[in-house]
Amino acid sequence: MKFRVFILTGVLVGVASLAVAQGLRYESYYDWNFLGSGARARGMGGAFLAVSDDGSALTWNPAGLPYNEGVQTSMNWNLVHAAVENNPVGFGEASDNLGSVGYWSFIAPMTLREHEFVIGVSYYRLQDIFYEDGIFASFTTTTGAIDVVQNVDTRRRSIGSLAAVNILGLGTQITSNLTVGGGIHLALGDRKDQDFFTWYSEPYEYQGITFVDSLLMNMTADVDYSGVFGTLGLMYRGDKWSAGLTYTSPWTLTQQLDYQTFMQSVSRDIHYDAMEAIFITERKIEIPYSIGLGGSYQLTEKLLVALDYQFRKFKDGNISTQQTEEPRENEHEGIPNPASAFTDFPTSWYNLHQIRLGAEYIVESNYGRIPLRIGFRNEPMVSGNTSGTRNNLVQYYNIPVFDVMVDPGATSDQNMGFGFAFGTGIHWSQIHLDFSYEYTSASSGDSGDYWLVTSSNGHDFSRYELAGYDREYKLNQSRLSLNFTGYF
DSSP, rough: OOOHHHHHHHHHHHHHHTTTTTTTSSSGGOOOOOEEEEEEEHHHHOTTTTOOSSGGGSOOOOOOOOGOOOOOEEEEEEEEEEEEEEESSSOEEEEEEEEEEEEEEEEEEEETTTTTEEEEEEEEEEEEEEEEEEEEEEEEETTTTEEEEEEEEEEEEEEEEEEEEEEEEEEEEEESEEEEEEEEEEEEEEEEEEEEEEEEEOOOEEETEEEEEEEEEEEEEEEEEEEEEEEEEEEEEOSEEEEEEEEEOOOEEEEEEEEEEEEEEETTTEEEEOOOEEEEEEEEEEEEOEEEHHHEESSSEEEEEEEEHHEEEEEEEEEHHHEEEOOHHHHHOOOOOOEEEEEEEEEEOOOOOEEEEEEEEEEETTEEEEEEEEEEEEEEEEEOOOOTTEEEOTTSOEEEEEEEOOOOOOOOOOEEEEEEEEEEEEOOSEEEEEEEEEEEEEEEEEEOOOEEEEETTTTTEEEEEEEEEEEEEEEEEEEEEEEEEEOO
């Protein structure tokens, strides 16, 4: 009986470990490149820092705002198809479709003390989040002289978004060729994490009685995002070429996590009451400063080419998590009290160096001006292949439970993907309709062994090797954007 209590406690702690792994692994798979919005800019691969002459300038380079004349509003709708391919231990493919308003802006000119400004507000998506992962493994334990086959099957699924509201953006002209702009942005969003965990034994006999031990656990986390950051931009525009420079301030992305847990177990024909646990905690992710440099050149009256470079200093960043109390031995009431202290977890993330290249060609027709756009960019990820390291998944009260032991001596390289885009539309004097399609793909790989550490009252009880794995994780995303812009 005591052994089973230890196992149940260990499994409970294990699933909590997977559920709140402090972002050291699963959050590294999200897209931290934080591109701006607008079908025109995205159809050019995001090479827009030296162009930014429409309402989406609020999300790229606010110094482009003065090149907008009159009052205008713009709205963008996105349909994202996100898919992952992952096979660490018996886990396959997963995908979902995410439709949303990806961007909205309103800009207008104003005069202050005889100086002209262009001001605006906007809403835009920074991330569309989709993640799914899992482990299936069997291992053998011994109770007395009886070998019992144990099975562990767990899944994690995350869906959500991170957006920003530009509550005040403005730009103005300094000289005939030089403009400056800035903005204040409020980050907001939400995410839902769902964990499904089952543990069960194959039927076994003990003293003439057949037993089947099992545990079913579901955990749901509602995550709310918040944060504040600022942007500054400069733009120089000549007859044929333009240059843009942007700076985004460092900021803290705060996540408030509201966990709800349900567990039901059966052990040696003794039914434990269902355990429900609810607790709230916070996680803080350091988002570093970003510097962008772009250039564009008007090759002909109809052909524009643009090139951007963006740097984000994620290396040596930190994630801190508010800790909670550990449930006491033989008590099944749940996680009792949140604590105010935060524990730091260095990320070992990589800096992001992104290059974006795009072009736009204008076709004059009897129906209106038809732009043709194409773009390409690399997709750097903050994570690297984890071979050669030991990755402890740490649960809410900071005790390693599921260990990932990987092969020593291997290299650890930054994961890098790519993206390409194309777009078109039709422009009339007061209405612009634009369309873009983007495809991005990135992958990583590692190999090693999964281990399970069971515990009782916070003390390691035993360690079991679950399975070896040879992992390749792929993220593929397709984005369809439709954009309306009206000039008044």
